[in-house]
Amino acid sequence: MYSREHALASVAVGAAGLTVLPVPLPWWAAVGYAVAVGVGIDVDHFAVARLETGDWAAFRRVLRNPRLVVGGQDEIFAPQDLWPLQRLLSHHLIGGAAVFGLWLVSEPLALFTALVLYAHVLCDLVWDNYRLETYREQHAVAAESESG
Secondary structure (H helix, E strand, O other), X not given: OOHHHHHHHHHHHHHHHHHHOOOOOOHHHHHHHHHHHHXXXXXXXXXXXXXXXXOOHHHHHHHHOOOHHHHOHHHOOOOOOOOHHHHHHHHHHHHHHHHXXXXXXXXXXXXXXXXXXXXXXXXXXXXXXHXXXXXXXXXXXXXXXXXX
16 A cells, blocks of 8 residues: 555544544644554565565665655565565564554553554555455566576
């Protein structure tokens, strides 16, 4: 899923979370925090792509053209740079550590963060299921290039 959709989902989840959790932030800061967390978690994609490909090509692409982050996310990563399961695994690892660390500081903020990250991963799962045929095609291309 793209950053703009994650931002919209984070605004909605952040606003809803404020109605049920005693978040220790003003409402506008809490919604901004939700967007920062809900979009920011995707920075891990660059590390995953680096582990998968052995280089920082995707990261360099964004440094050369920062507009890609907002208007050309399809151009950041090559099809075999990172796979859905790798993204979801890294989100869980980072999110779990972040929520645990926040729990030691503020339980309501940790729960709020967990809610935002849960929504992010759920959106990714819905997106990945929608794009399942595309992933199958990419997998076939990758398998052919490895065997050929």
